Structures are given as C-alpha cells and as structure tokens.
Amino acid sequence: MPLTRETPLTGLPGVGPVRGQKLEKLGLRTLGDTLDHLPQRYEDRRECCALQDAPRDRPCCVSAMVAETPRISFVRRGLTLVKVKAVDGAGTVHITFFNQDYIREVMRAGESFVFYGVVERQGNLFTMTNPVFEREGTGRTTGLIMPVYPLTAGISNNLMAGLTRRAVEECLEGLPEVLPAKIRKDHQLCQTQFARKHIHYPATFEELETVRRRLVFEELFILTCGLAQLKDRRSAGDGRLMDSSPEEFVALLPFTPTEAQRRAMEDIAADLKSGKAMNRLVQGDVGSGKTAVAAFGAWAAAKNGVQCALMAPTELLAEQHARTMDALLSPAGMRVALLTGSVKGKEKKNLLSALAEGGIDLIVGTHALFSQGVEYKDLGLVIADEQHRFGVAQRAALAEKGGAVPPHVLVMSATPIPRTLALIIYGDLDVSIMDELPPGRTPVSTLLVGEDKRQRMYGFVRRQVDEGRQVYIVCPSVEENGGAGWEDGPGMDLKAVTAYARELQERVFPDLRVGFVHGKLNAKDKEAAMSAFNRGELDVLVSTTVIEVGVDVPNASVIIIENAERFGLSQLHQLRGRVGRGKHQSWCILVTASGRETARERLKALCATNDGFQIAEEDLRLRGPGDFFGKRQHGLPQLKVADFASDMQLLKEAKQAAEELIADDPELKKSSHRLLKRKVQKLFQENAELFH
Numbered sequence: 001m002p003l004t005r006e007t008p009l010t011g012l013p014g015v016g017p018v019r020g021q022k023l024e025k026l027g028l029r030t031l032g033d034t035l036d037h038l039p040q041r042y043e044d045r046r047e048c049c050a051l052q053d054a055p056r057d058r059p060c061c062v063s064a065m066v067a068e069t070p071r072i073s074f075v076r077r078g079l080t081l082v083k084v085k086a087v088d089g090a091g092t093v094h095i096t097f098f099n100q101d102y103i104r105e106v107m108r109a110g111e112s113f114v115f116y117g118v119v120e121r122q123g124n125l126f127t128m129t130n131p132v133f134e135r136e137g138t139g140r141t142t143g144l145i146m147p148v149y150p151l152t153a154g155i156s157n158n159l160m161a162g163l164t165r166r167a168v169e170e171c172l173e174g175l176p177e178v179l180p181a182k183i184r185k186d187h188q189l190c191q192t193q194f195a196r197k198h199i200h201y202p203a204t205f206e207e208l209e210t211v212r213r214r215l216v217f218e219e220l221f222i223l224t225c226g227l228a229q230l231k232d233r234r235s236a237g238d239g240r241l242m243d244s245s246p247e248e249f250v251a252l253l254p255f256t257p258t259e260a261q262r263r264a265m266e267d268i269a270a271d272l273k274s275g276k277a278m279n280r281l282v283q284g285d286v287g288s289g290k291t292a293v294a295a296f297g298a299w300a301a302a303k304n305g306v307q308c309a310l311m312a313p314t315e316l317l318a319e320q321h322a323r324t325m326d327a328l329l330s331p332a333g334m335r336v337a338l339l340t341g342s343v344k345g346k347e348k349k350n351l352l353s354a355l356a357e358g359g360i361d362l363i364v365g366t367h368a369l370f371s372q373g374v375e376y377k378d379l380g381l382v383i384a385d386e387q388h389r390f391g392v393a394q395r396a397a398l399a400e401k402g403g404a405v406p407p408h409v410l411v412m413s414a415t416p417i418p419r420t421l422a423l424i425i426y427g428d429l430d431v432s433i434m435d436e437l438p439p440g441r442t443p444v445s446t447l448l449v450g451e452d453k454r455q456r457m458y459g460f461v462r463r464q465v466d467e468g469r470q471v472y473i474v475c476p477s478v479e480e481n482g483g484a485g486w487e488d489g490p491g492m493d494l495k496a497v498t499a500y501a502r503e504l505q506e507r508v509f510p511d512l513r514v515g516f517v518h519g520k521l522n523a524k525d526k527e528a529a530m531s532a533f534n535r536g537e538l539d540v541l542v543s544t545t546v547i548e549v550g551v552d553v554p555n556a557s558v559i560i561i562e563n564a565e566r567f568g569l570s571q572l573h574q575l576r577g578r579v580g581r582g583k584h585q586s587w588c589i590l591v592t593a594s595g596r597e598t599a600r601e602r603l604k605a606l607c608a609t610n611d612g613f614q615i616a617e618e619d620l621r622l623r624g625p626g627d628f629f630g631k632r633q634h635g636l637p638q639l640k641v642a643d644f645a646s647d648m649q650l651l652k653e654a655k656q657a658a659e660e661l662i663a664d665d666p667e668l669k670k671s672s673h674r675l676l677k678r679k680v681q682k683l684f685q686e687n688a689e690l691f692h
Helices: 016-025 031-035 157-170 181-186 192-200 205-236 246-250 259-272 290-303 315-332 345-357 392-402 419-425 451-466 494-508 523-534 569-576 597-608 612-628 648-664 671-683 685-691
Strands: 041-044 060-066 071-076 079-087 092-098 112-117 120-122 125-129 132-135 145-148 279-284 307-311 336-339 362-365 379-385 408-413 430-434 445-449 470-474 514-517 540-543 556-561 587-591
Touching: 031 157, 041 205, 112 125, 145 157, 157 192, 181 648, 192 205, 205 648, 205 671, 246 259, 246 290, 259 279, 259 290, 259 408, 259 430, 279 290, 290 307, 290 315, 290 362, 290 379, 290 408, 307 315, 315 336, 315 362, 315 523, 336 345, 445 451, 445 597, 451 470, 451 556, 451 587, 494 514, 494 540, 514 523, 523 540, 556 569, 569 587, 569 597, 569 612, 587 597, 597 612
Parallel strands: 092 125, 279 408, 279 430, 307 362, 307 379, 336 362, 379 408, 445 587, 470 540, 470 556, 514 540, 556 587
Antiparallel strands: 041 145, 060 079, 060 112, 071 079, 079 092, 112 132, 120 125
C-alpha cells in the first residue's frame, strides 16, 4: 500500500504505539506532519578525512575498517563499554562506545564503516568516543548536511531523520502550492516541493538559505494575510462620524504639547471623521505624554455625545489614570468614574446604573470594563493602555460593548516594541509613533553596581533624602520560592519585600520614613502607600514591579533595582521611567551579584542608552519574542521558521504582498486562494472567532 501524507506514523516500521504516543507529544501523527517538523540546526558531515588529516577542533567523517571483533566490558551496574579497533590504511583508531552493547552484533572484523565525531590524537594514537556510524556506502547519516530535530524523550534524531526522509521521498509529489505564482516570481522564491525537500536535506548551505528564505516568507505572508484581513474587516466597518478639533482641546491644557503629541491628536481626529472605525496605536517611550493624547480622544467622544472606556492593566494604574483624567477633563464639564474589581456593593450598583443611563462620559478601569453586567448607554471609544498585555481577542470583547456600530479603538503603549515585532503584533492597527519627550525632562543616569558597593549606595540614598528627594527600591517578586525571607537576599519573594523594608527601617535608615507596596496588598493599603509616597510622607518606597507603569512622583530622583539580572531590559527601562519626571537630576542604580558575563553585558546595554526602541531591539535579540511578552497573551501564533530579529526585510516584503493580495481579494474567495485561506484559518485557530 503506497504511503501518503495521511499515513499514520504508527503504521510505519520501527514506530509502533509507544513511539507513536511520544511522537504525538511533538504534534506528529501522520507522515505529512513530519514535513513541517523542521530541523533546529544542521551538522556538516560532508568532510571525510584520513585519520592523519583529521582536524583536532571539530567533528569529521573517517572511513575505516573494523580490525577485530568488538570487545565489551562491564564497568559497573548500568555502565558497559564496547571497544572497537579500526584501521584506515594510514593509522589505527580506538573507538569507545558507552552502553551500546548491540554494536558487538553490528560490527564484524573486515567490514568498513564511516564514523562521524571528533578524532583525538596523542602521538600516533587516535581515539574516538561515541561517534555516529553507518556502513560505508549507505549515505543516510554521513557524507551529507545532517538535520538535527527538536526531540522528546524516547525519540532519537536518527528515527526522526528516517521519518522525514520517508516523507520527502513519498509525500512531496502533488504537494499544493500556497503562494500565488506572481508572488513567487516577484520575490524570487523557490517552489514549495523544492523547499520542503531541501529544508530537511540541503545539498549545500547556500541551497539551505534559498529554501529557508522561501519558507520564512510563506510563514510571514500567511500571518500578515490574516492580520491584513482582520484590519480590512475592521476598517471596512462603518464608524461613528465624530468631529473634533485638536486646537480647541490644546487650549484646555495647562501645558504646551509637543509636536509628537499634536501629530498623534491630528491622526486621531482624522480617524474619527473618516467614517471608518478607528483602530490606532499610539506608541511612545516612557514619559512622552501619551496620557494627554488619550484625554483628547475621551474629550472628542464626549463632545460628540458618546461614552469612552479607558482600560488599564492594573488597578494602581487605573486609579492614577482616573485622577489624571479627572484633573484634565472635569474643567471641561466631563464626568469621569473609576471601575475596578475593588468597587463593590452599593457603590458599584450606582456606578453601573449611571454608566447605563449615560451619566458617565469616561469610565476608567481594568478588565472589569468588559465583564458581564457592565452596560453602556452609547460606547463610542475604547482606549486600551499597555496594549501588549491585552490580546486581539480582549480588544474585540470590549469593542462588542459598542452595540450595532463598533466603537473606535485607541491603544496606548509605553513599552517600545521593536519595530520588527510591531509590524506583526500591531498588524491590525494603524500606528502613531511619539518619539519626542516634553521639554525639561533630564535623561536618567544609569549605573551598574555589585554587592560590594551596597554601603556606598545606601550613603548616596541618604544624601538624596537630605536634599529633599525620594527613592524607590524595587525587588523582583518570585513567589514560587514560597518562604524565602531576608536571609535569602532582598527581593526573593513578597515576604522579602516586607522583610527588606523592615531591615532598611530598623538597621539602615532608622531616621528615615520607609514604606512598602506589592501586588498582593489590598487596593486600599496599596493606594495608601502610594499616596503617602506621592505626598512626600515617605522617603523610601520598597516595591515589587507594581510601580512599573503609570505611577508619577516628580520628586523621586533615585530608583534602585535589586537583582537586576532577573528582569528583561525592556522592563528595566520601564522601571527607570519612574524617575526623571521632575526637574531634578535622577539616577537608576542596577544592583547585581551575578558573576555571569552575559548578564552583566545585558545590563551594561541599559546603562549605555535611554532610547527605549534601541533597548527593545537588544532585548529581542538577546531573549527572543517569547520572553519579550512573558506569558503569550498577545494572541499570535507561534512561528516555526521566521526569526523576528534577523528576518525584518523579508517581513516587510511579506507584509506588503499580503496587504496587496487582501485588497484585491478581501475574503480570499478566489479558487487560487483556497489553500491560503485554509492556512490562514489554521494559523489563527487560537483566535478563530476573529476570522468568522
């Protein structure tokens, strides 16, 4: 019976039910699945050397004849050695295999094999340990560029390579082409059958680059097709026609906005009067003044008789936004309210009633804003702060609260996303970049110090407080440690924050006012601590990362970050943005006891620049996109081939090609696009409801 892409792997020789279950852990059920199980790296096994010429610093292939029957010795329980003596005409090599007893049956004197591994040399004595081997002339695992696959326990690379080879030999004929011929021609891309074969078994590394380019383009093209489709659907929707004047709003502000703020307001005003639903991201570095831009959106909504909802990632930030918005907008007669999980009982009931009846113009809150039971009279604008914490699906859920006509959507992010990643993450949004800081902002000086400088650092804190300044001390929160206390070093878990604050108060700064705040405090206590710091009633605030975004204390001039190596660069940059918000020179002190050079190099990159976008690019390069977002909440599929850090040019090409194709065939209804449509839907199956 001929093999096909649908042939179950359990039906193949050497697999069986047990290995079949293990392969299923890798997402592999059929022979066709293995075509998409791509190598994670390659070993160049093409070089074949005589023993005398073998390089000393890297593996190579050696062709040699077994000179005598292999000998086995039992060293101890669970450890056996098989020793093989082989010759190649110019020398003798002694080969040792650990726990591979079967070799006695496989290798016989007089038979020739190719061995792949490092040849070690001591005088005229050559040795190899656990080399890969096969009979001479086989050419399955030596004499080629060998793929090395992602594996799981019980599945060897040889087994995986055997399966992909069968798939390449049996399943490529008639493999349908997902990329239209014109796109392949325009972007000089090879055909899918060639790509699928040679990504597993390239003849040369140049060929590998050709096929990888094709597969990266295909992957990014399918993804950006989906996002372009989503964007097209949203922009195709009728939006509320809203007239607004940035100049009229600017006259209400107690300060002069920057040019970047004005540009963002003009972008929003143009969107609101376009007749299409707005989906705009306002992206800017820490302190670039996005709040005023959001306030313009809320003001414009109220001027046009509709409501606005501003969604923040934490209660602390929601509370701060509500205060700021109230101060900016209440003089214009706007009614601002706050809805978080802490609002309960009669207060919540009255608030929800006022919201449903239109008695509130701007409601600020957390994800509670789109929970069941929250009804709006006429929701016309949704503002989401710190977009990367809300996926596409959450935005859609809040947008549904707008009823028949979808509300406009404005997203703000103070987290500079690398431009490469932004093309993907914000593929369904228009983007306004705010690349200018308000006048008077002094760049923060960033220093990296070790534990040996702790006492000097405490002395610096005291001098700053003597001058009337305030200080943040941030600890990482690693709750899994459960019971770590002060003895384990500052910042090991929540208990450590309180213990560290007590230690500082009792032993280090007995004459200063030390407080603490962390995410597990109830809202009232958290608010009390932050408010006390804000009013200048605390000199030092020990905190977890709850102060990462939004909290604005102009008098704070120093932020000390303990165990700085535990944080990503982008998060450190966010934390650094808590100081330097007033007229005083400010400092960010990164404390690390880590001796790892890579950790110190990463932290030095932060000391070298205040440019959030540059830092984000470096963070992406060092940690990859998975870590960039922490838990994958952004609702995008995992990519198999593309590398965000190095495939930027190809990403731009794929994005442009996808947008042109979707403009021509928005629903992918053409028969030539049927497979593409299926691929898009499969890729977005995590968020399939967005494509219905």
